[in-house]
Amino acid sequence: MHLTTTRRRPRRTLALATALAGTVLALSACSGGGAAGGGGGNTGDGITVFNGATGNIAENWNPFTPTALQPTLGIIHEPLFYYNLASSDAPEPLLGTEFSWNEDGSQLTVTIREGVEWSDGEPFTTEDVAYNFNLRRETPEFNTSGQTPAAEAISDTQVVLTFDSPASYTQEANTLGNTPMIPQHVWEAKSDPVTDINADPVGTGPYTVGSINAQTYELEANPTYWGGEPKIPTVRYISLANADAASSALLAGEVDWMSSFFPGFEDLIASEPDLAWVNTPALTTSLFTCSNAALGCEGPQTDPAVRQAIYYAVDRDQLNNLAFEKVAELPSPTLLIPGRDDQWVSGEVEATAPSGADVAQATQILEAAGYAKGGDGIYAKGGQRVSLNVQVVSGYSDYIAAIDAMTQQLAAAGIELTSSQVAYNEWSANQQNGTFQLSMDSIGLGASTDPYFTYQPRYATESTVPVGESAGALNNARYSNPVVDAAVAAAGSTDDDAVKAEQYAIIQKEIARDMPYIPLVISSTLTEFNTSRATGWPTEDDLYAFPATWKAWDNGIVLKNLKPAN
């Protein structure tokens, strides 16, 4: 008896386990969101986009949350105007057609486009626009700039936005270009707009949400779009684990549009006739320095002479060849982008950083500042050797290769560079709290191409805090200079480009001397396309939008410009 029962048990356990596994698989099928749809995509007329999403996709179309799915901004909910960060052109009208400032810069009057409909058929009105700004202003969770204007619809076509202080010109790009429009009649009914995922979003944009589950979602062309129904019927977004998976998906024709850097991309793409790429360098990779001893920074880099010496001792051509696949460009000591921002660059500073290493200049700067070479070939002053540590995120292979090259380049100029590779979290915490000497990072994009959005967050005293407190993602160099502060304030309170240019020239002279962020190269931003299903992608000659798939507002502009390939 005992024997027979136990004999069967193992078998039954196994059978049970197999059955259980089967059920679990079936369950996973149910939990996927249950949305209908599918089809199209890779085999049909639609295109597939990889925007850098990894892992699980959580449905969230709430444009106020920083975790919203990226098409929420620009594709489903449009702003009033579009600011193209790839060019210096004037903002392009979307839901707004015109705007003007009043005399003292406290009120902005916006004229809206007529005949626009929400995707549920209701008309888009000035009341909707006013509701948007007032909701943002009154909800602390949404008021990300802290300076959202009060809004009033003065007619069927015009809205007046009133700021708290005069000369609020610097809020223009953020207000007009960074505020997604949501429908009042839908949002009024939401009990908690902060945690609402805004399922089945109602927007004015070129696409609406088709289906979504935890692995993928599909957008469908909006037939009543004011600019005409987009030509590409469906756009599918997928999630991939990493850049390796993305590159193999691109080469296998499973992805039509993505922005990832992968080694050897030029040859790989050239071998596939349907693939194309465009490079839009816009982020200046720099050595961020904790520059201000008065705010608690420690180390040789608190001396501007050391930062200057590093600036000259770096061989940027070599960095480009060894680390950046020869697609990076020379940066400007003004931290602006040569070409795009030429109108703002004063003639008093070098237009671009030197391409080769200038060891003589570097050593001369150090010696003039009182440094003397020690027996080990490294400069020192007052017993302190010019030995610096640079922190970098582990796994950022191009940055790590660049640091390896710089270690040798700087050694030639008598500067010792050591590096520590840390996890992203630690790197970011160090940088924001000022507990670093040098840090590899890049200067992010602003609300518009106005240099104010580069200078105010990175260089103004008001954007920084002492070491030990978090400066957010702002002035992590802890740079503080009253001349720069005055110029930033002056540039921010005028609408006159000539006055701005004068002030920016003052800033540029100061920062080119002090160099709290040492520009290395302007990193490539590569975007890859598959032209076999859709054409009309941005090219080097026609950058009608910033083509990167991670750039929120621009995606909507690109998608409505695409046409089926045949």
Add this chain to the structure above:
Amino acid sequence: MRFYLQKIGFYVAALWAALTLNFVLPRLMPGDPVDIMLSKLSARGPVAPETRRSIELMLGVDSDESIFSQYASYLGNVFRGDLGVSVTYFPQTVTDTIAATLPWTIALMGIATIIAFVLGIVLGMLAGWKRGSWLDNLIPVTTMFQSVPYFWLALVLLYIFASVFRIFPTNGGYDVYGTSPGLNWPFISSALYYGTLPALTIVLSSVAGWMLGMRNMMVSTLSEDYILTAEAKGLTPRRIRTMYAARNAVLPSLAGFAITLGFIVAGSIVTEQVFSYPGIGQTLLSAVQNNDYALMQGIFLVITLSVLGANLLVDLLYSVIDPRTRARA
């Protein structure tokens, strides 16, 4: 009865210790979720000084609350089944995030682990029964697959079967273009197809351990006196092999198997990274990268519970299968 009470008491204490560690460990990591979110936002667009406050309010990150009251409310919430709201996937709750990803992991890793175990035990039994046969010579080959680092083996197979020969897909859990998740055959068949290569790599890399262990136990069991007795009684070789030798030889492997089941969740990270498989391993990785305390705690809780649960199950089952292990008080 006292035996079971003792066991359960031990597991309750272990659970408490694990829950406490789950709470403490994520908070020892550098950085906090708001800083990381700000740093990511700043690369893509402008960030104002006021942005920090608005994000803190939205995520409900109240930095003023003391660590002890956080701990107390955490324990309370866990027992109510409320794991909090994820920061990475805000405003999705941790429970929903886990529910969306865990089934994929359990299905893939669970099935693969069971296949590897069954295959390893059966092959090990046969190899031990007929020492020196071709099957016995297979063991070094399978051990080689186990000794190669798993991610390397997975990458090589992915390259060969998905990139060069294109027999299997390169990534994903199912065909996102042609099927939609649900209880329909196209989806299930596609999920099985997409899971084959990842499962194959897991089986290949883990079958050797089971096989070797089973074979050696089989060899030593076969020299026991009761095997001789069974042969003397004239039982069929098949009956001796399965009922007398294998049944006793499998006991140590069975314990190992249960523990492996418990580690399925934790062990899936590499597999899911290599194959872009939509499971909980990837979610854990993004939780760690974003300092998402609530999500990390939730996933650690799942791991803790599965390891403890598997162990408890083995403990209890073992005392049924093998009466010798029951404590004699």
